[in-house]
Amino acid sequence: MKRIAKIILNLFHPFLIPIYVEAVLLFSGTIYALYPSKLKAYLMWAIVLYATALPLLTVALLKRIQRLRGREIQQRHKMTVMMLACTICYLLYAITMMRAPSLILFRKIAISAALCTMACLALSRFSRPSTHLVAMGATVAFFVMLNIAGEPAVFWTLLCSLVVAGMLASARLYLGRNRSLQLLACFVTGFAICVVSMLYL
Numbered sequence: 001m002k003r004i005a006k007i008i009l010n011l012f013h014p015f016l017i018p019i020y021v022e023a024v025l026l027f028s029g030t031i032y033a034l035y036p037s038k039l040k041a042y043l044m045w046a047i048v049l050y051a052t053a054l055p056l057l058t059v060a061l062l063k064r065i066q067r068l069r070g071r072e073i074q075q076r077h078k079m080t081v082m083m084l085a086c087t088i089c090y091l092l093y094a095i096t097m098m099r100a101p102s103l104i105l106f107r108k109i110a111i112s113a114a115l116c117t118m119a120c121l122a123l124s125r126f127s128r129p130s131t132h133l134v135a136m137g138a139t140v141a142f143f144v145m146l147n148i149a150g151e152p153a154v155f156w157t158l159l160c161s162l163v164v165a166g167m168l169a170s171a172r173l174y175l176g177r178n179r180s181l182q183l184l185a186c187f188v189t190g191f192a193i194c195v196v197s198m199l200y201l
Contacts, residue, residue, distance in 0.1 A: 005171035012164055014135040018051040018113055019044075021139055022106070029153040030146075032105070043106060050093035051113070058085040083121040090114035112138055112197035119189050130178050130186045136165040137190025145198050 012020075025032045026040045035043075062078055094110035097103040116134050123129035143158035169183045178186075 001174065005174050008167050008171045009132060009175075012132065012136070012168055014131045015052045015055055017135045017139060018109065019047055021109065021142065022047045024154060024157050025105075028157065030151050043103075046093060046096060050089040050096075050110075054089045055082065055086050058082060079124055080121065083117050083124075086117045087114050087121075090117065108197050108201060109142070111201050112142070112194045115193045115197060116190050119193060120186075123186070123189070127182055128178060130168075130172055130183055132168045132172065133165065133178075133183050133186035134190035134193075136161065136168055137187035137192075138194035139190075140165060140187075141191040141194035142198065145195065 022043060024030075026035065026043060027033060059082065062081060090110045090113045094107045094114065097107035097110060113135075116138050117131075120129045120131050120134055140158070140161050143154050143161055146154050147158055165187065169180075169187070172178045172183060173180065
């Protein structure tokens, strides 16, 4: 069971969730599926670069620095650097999306992701936050708002995102990485941040 729990956590890692969300928008029958193929390819390339590739390069750089120093970097410092790097990456993605008014939703996604990352950094000062649940809280809120706005194509995606959030929470509880109240707080934090980002930013 531990292996299955770890697979679930890796399959829905916070580095990958933005890619899944954008793929749903562009290829699941929403209005954004009408974008030209070249624009879709550009948007997918951009989200992979900023949400996954650059953060992974940061992880590799931290490991390299650790080897050169000959001693392990404290976990708290690693997390701080990673969160700051991810925040910068999402802000760069948001700036990229400002070039065209039709990409405003993708800009809002990036801003929401940046704020969620900053929230995780703030929460880490008091407890051990679950970046998985913060990301899934934002994802669920995003699909809820799309359904309210009249995008019925993502209804089943919303249900799937709720199931995934439950699976991630169960996996982290099973592995003993978080308590139930911590997971609930992280989910609600991500949900609230996404709602504010979609409505006001």
